[in-house]
Amino acid sequence: MLMHLQDFDKMFNAMDLLQRRLLATPSGYETGRPALSAWNMPQAGPSTNLYDKGENLEMTIEVPGMGKDDLNIKIQGNYLEVSGKKEPDTPEGYSAHRVERGTTAFTRSFTLPAEVDSSKVEARLTNGLLTLILPKAEAAKPKQITIS
């Protein structure tokens, strides 16, 4: 079997690349946060969950340190936009040892899997978690079909 030296080089290059990927500790490792998403882009905005409960969708968003006045929710059809900003809570007359939390503003937008009845949306804020209950529009609701 004959192989060009070039072929070996190609193979080793691929191996090097994989090894670098493996050894590179993602910067989010320490905090447990996925700092880099699958597309190697920094995650914009807070983490969210979305659940489908049949009649409605439920979304939870991590918003520590934000009050209800700091948050803005916009819904149109199946488009949802959540934005918020954190007021700095740096106390007066203190010197800082560590500032990791920062004061950030974010906007995150989502395409929901179903149309939402925006007039019946409910939003709750508990312990720094924002919960949105998004009732599906009549057309998007699951329907039982009886066999005649």
Add this chain to the structure above:
Amino acid sequence: MGEHANIIPTEEAMPERGRDIPQIVPLVDIYENDDEILLFADMPGVDKNDITINIDNGTLSLEGIRTMQNSGAVQWEEFGDTAYKRSFSVPQTIDVAKVNAEMKEGVLRLHLPKSEAAKPRQIEIRTA
């Protein structure tokens, strides 16, 4: 059917997830003035009853457990049950008896007052 009978008892034998919960190091801000050290820690979704704060032998350890009650079909999930854990070295000058903590909007505020002996003191110079 016989298989189902085997499956159910194993689920009951593990009612708690215990060590499965992923650990996260919460982000903190630490400030200090003449009277106290003030610590903020982001722990969204943690109830104040699920937080334990220990000060032992110069080590302050924080732990907060978040348990999510979720139902329904998952469309996407970026966070879940979490144990927020972090520990710090604190100076011996902290008055452990006066430490107090409050939880607001998912942020823990921990006040660590300095003991009287450790506070800076202005010394007046008397004229002889």
